[in-house]
Amino acid sequence: MISMVPIAKLERGFYQRDAITVARELLGCILVHRVGRKVLRARIVETEAYVGQHDLACHATKGRTQRNAIMFGPGGYAYVYFIYGMYDMLNAVTGLEGDAQAVLIRAAEPQDGWQASLTGPGKLTRAMHITRKDNAADLYGDKLYIEPAIVRPQQILATPRIGVDYAGAWKDQPLRFVDAGSKALSRKIRGYPA
């Protein structure tokens, strides 16, 4: 007999904290997307924190626009945007209303025997069928949400964020977080214990 215990889901309060805390604690958690009759699940192993309007790498740094508007709302919603003419990026909005912070989900490990390469933000959204249509989705809803970690990372490494060389002093901030034990990621990730 299979246990009928309902699977927990991260609630709003989890997201309504600072992006760095949320980015670290999302490692090991299970991203879930229901698409049609399928349920795609993947264990998050890499994240990046974008910490607010003062962060020159954050999309909110030049103020509110049509694209980034969801970031200015309360934490617990998805911010999905299109980039490089090809890729959708998935973020979890964090913090309280008016504080534009978010966590970019960069990599995950497929669960339930599902085979896929989710090592990279563009590959992850493509394989999990997450698109701009999911922008502003409620992460406490039934379609796109995150479950608490079953296996927490044994060690977390911090490194500078990827692809933000334009961000002045902010490009060197250690705001990328990786589960050092992830087999899906390259073995030669260099970072600071965090």
Added chain:
DNA sequence: TATAAGATCGCCT
């Protein structure tokens, strides 16, 4: 209306 650049990826050398 036009232009530049981007929170990437995969293929090339």
Added chain:
DNA sequence: GGCGATCTTATAC
């Protein structure tokens, strides 16, 4: 390690 694909978004004219 470098580069092109590809097109939305933001900003400037």
